[in-house]
Amino acid sequence: MPEPAPDAVVVGSGPNGLAAAIELARAGRSVSVLEGESTLGGGCRSAELTLPGFIHDTCSTVQSLALASPFLRRLPLAEHGLELVHPEVPLAHPLDDGSAVILQRSVERTASSLGADGGAYRRLFGPLVGDADALLEELLGPLRVPRHPLVLSRFGPAAVRSAVGLGRSRFEGERARALLAGCCAHSMLSLRTPASAAFGLVLALSAHHVGWPVARGGAQRLADALASYLRSLGGQIETERRVESLAELPSGAVKLLDVTPRQLLRLAGPALPPVYRRRLGRFRYGPGVFKVDWALDGPIPWKAAEAGRAGTVHIGGRLEEIAVAEEQVTNGEHPERPFVLLVQASRFDSTRAPEGRETAWAYCHVPSSSRKDMTEAIEAQVERFAPGFRDRIVARSTMDTAEVERRNPNYVGGDINGGVQDLRQLFTRPVARAVPYATPVPGLFICSSSTPPGGGVHGMCGFHAARAALRSAPLTS
Ligand SMILES: Cc1cc2nc3c(=O)[nH]c(=O)nc-3n(C[C@H](O)[C@H](O)[C@H](O)COP(=O)(O)OP(=O)(O)OC[C@H]3O[C@@H](n4cnc5c(N)ncnc54)[C@H](O)[C@@H]3O)c2cc1C
Numbered sequence: 001m002p003e004p005a006p007d008a009v010v011v012g013s014g015p016n017g018l019a020a021a022i023e024l025a026r027a028g029r030s031v032s033v034l035e036g037e038s039t040l041g042g043g044c045r046s047a048e049l050t051l052p053g054f055i056h057d058t059c060s061t062v063q064s065l066a067l068a069s070p071f072l073r074r075l076p077l078a079e080h081g082l083e084l085v086h087p088e089v090p091l092a093h094p095l096d097d098g099s100a101v102i103l104q105r106s107v108e109r110t111a112s113s114l115g116a117d118g119g120a121y122r123r124l125f126g127p128l129v130g131d132a133d134a135l136l137e138e139l140l141g142p143l144r145v146p147r148h149p150l151v152l153s154r155f156g157p158a159a160v161r162s163a164v165g166l167g168r169s170r171f172e173g174e175r176a177r178a179l180l181a182g183c184c185a186h187s188m189l190s191l192r193t194p195a196s197a198a199f200g201l202v203l204a205l206s207a208h209h210v211g212w213p214v215a216r217g218g219a220q221r222l223a224d225a226l227a228s229y230l231r232s233l234g235g236q237i238e239t240e241r242r243v244e245s246l247a248e249l250p251s252g253a254v255k256l257l258d259v260t261p262r263q264l265l266r267l268a269g270p271a272l273p274p275v276y277r278r279r280l281g282r283f284r285y286g287p288g289v290f291k292v293d294w295a296l297d298g299p300i301p302w303k304a305a306e307a308g309r310a311g312t313v314h315i316g317g318r319l320e321e322i323a324v325a326e327e328q329v330t331n332g333e334h335p336e337r338p339f340v341l342l343v344q345a346s347r348f349d350s351t352r353a354p355e356g357r358e359t360a361w362a363y364c365h366v367p368s369s370s371r372k373d374m375t376e377a378i379e380a381q382v383e384r385f386a387p388g389f390r391d392r393i394v395a396r397s398t399m400d401t402a403e404v405e406r407r408n409p410n411y412v413g414g415d416i417n418g419g420v421q422d423l424r425q426l427f428t429r430p431v432a433r434a435v436p437y438a439t440p441v442p443g444l445f446i447c448s449s450s451t452p453p454g455g456g457v458h459g460m461c462g463f464h465a466a467r468a469a470l471r472s473a474p475l476t477s
Pocket of ligand 1: 013014015016017034035037040041043058059060061062063065066242243244259263289291363407408409410411416417418447448449450454455456457458461
């Protein structure tokens with residue numbers, strides 16, 4: 001007897017695909033996840049990219065959004081093998097004078113290291129951290145009538161500013177400005193764009209609220225814990241099952257696709273009404289990343305010793321320098337001195353490297369689909385704040401935007417956020433619709449980071465897509 005079709009099929013096992021499948025299974029629906037690659041997890045995968053015994057995360061490492069996520073944080077992932085490890089401090093931002101600005105868990109301690117800007121820092125982040133849970137619930141979802149309007153009204157005025165505007169208006173000194181700019185540069189927007197401050201505020205807030213932990217053993221452990229929990233609920237997962245067309249999927253099953261608009265167009269093509277197809281075709285992808293993974297024969301020799309206490313290090317110097325680098329990327333150029341995001345997870349998770357050795361990764365932003373090798377530019381930036389760094393490199397693995405996309409087709413042109421996250425496209429992703437997760441085709445949903453609230457390992461796109469699917473026929477019947 002052929003097996004009956006599941007109630008729902010999820011295509012793609014990234015954090016959003018797995019979150020969607022879990023929410024459906026928790027609601028009592030049978031669900032099957034189909035993953036094109038041989039390992040599951042999408043942006044939560046680990047592999048020995050350089051040498052045996054060196055575990056590298058191919059994409060995400062810092063799991064602050066997972067820990068802050070209103071959905072993921074309530075799942076029993078520790079029972080399924082997930083252990084989060086906190087670096088001594090979340091973030092360091094070295095400067096050319098040999099010092100480093102340190103973002104600590106405590107707003108107070110961070111503020112008191114910022115000299116004259118301490119008060120302004122306290123006034124900016126103190127109230128936000130007090131409201132963090134309510135604020136994250138508002139921000140990590142689709143646009144809707146706010147449940148906590150007062151909390152949003154405290155966040156909004158600062159969040160809609162550009163990073164440069166907010167930094168210059170709130171802070172006088174270069175230390176606080178640089179710290180803010182580094183967090184905002186995760187947005188992959190020009191730091192002069194309205195609302196480029198929002199990303200940085202949320203990331204810094206998450207560092208104060210829950211920390212910036214890493215999964216012991218690698219990001220893969222987070223994906224494995226989600227998968228294990230899903231299986232315990234009866235869900236099924238098949239790897240090496242790339243779906244090329246919706247016609248391959250059981251006709252009676254509701255379909256949730258952990259893919260971006262370009263792939264949705266390919267998979268669903270003629271089934272989608274022409275107007276919706278045209279709107280998907282206008283979806284904007286952002287710049288890409290160039291990433292380097294290193295196997296090192298010891299810790300990175302930071303000039304500022306405090307930088308060694310941080311899990312993440314933002315390299316790019318002063319706000320002005322970071323702003324210029326990011327502006328160049330949005331203009332299609334390759335900065336000579338790029339803004340570099342570096343993570344040194346093995347400092348705090350010794351399972352990632354053989355004894356006495358270390359791993360680290362770094363990436364910088366590059367124009368969409370760039371093929372330029374940025375290894376030299378990235379390593380020169382690290383060397384600037386950690387002289388002798390190159391001598392520690394035992395092996396390296398690099399990925400340009402094409403390789404990033406080859407490993408995961410969701411990273412179109414190297415864009416790791418599933419599309420530009422500016423004001424115009426933050427809540428209207430993939431298109432402006434009352435329920436952005438639904439498509440005009442009954443029973444067909446999109447659940448990737450190309451839906452609100454966008455990029456990052458929080459699973460909230462998947463969660464909201466599953467809720468939308470559960471409200472629709474045939475899952476209501
Ligand atoms: C270098 C890098 C560093 C990052 N660092 C962080 C970080 O530290 N913290 C953080 O929160 N986020 C980080 N991110 C972003 C984060 O990884 C993504 O935002 C997140 O993984 C998006 O989840 P998703 O489920 O929407 O898609 P993905 O995780 O991209 O998963 C999509 C999955 O669908 C599969 N798939 C696609 N098409 C098909 C098909 N046709 N058939 C079958 N399967 C298919 C893919 O193989 C993939 O497994 C990083 C990303 C990168 C690339």
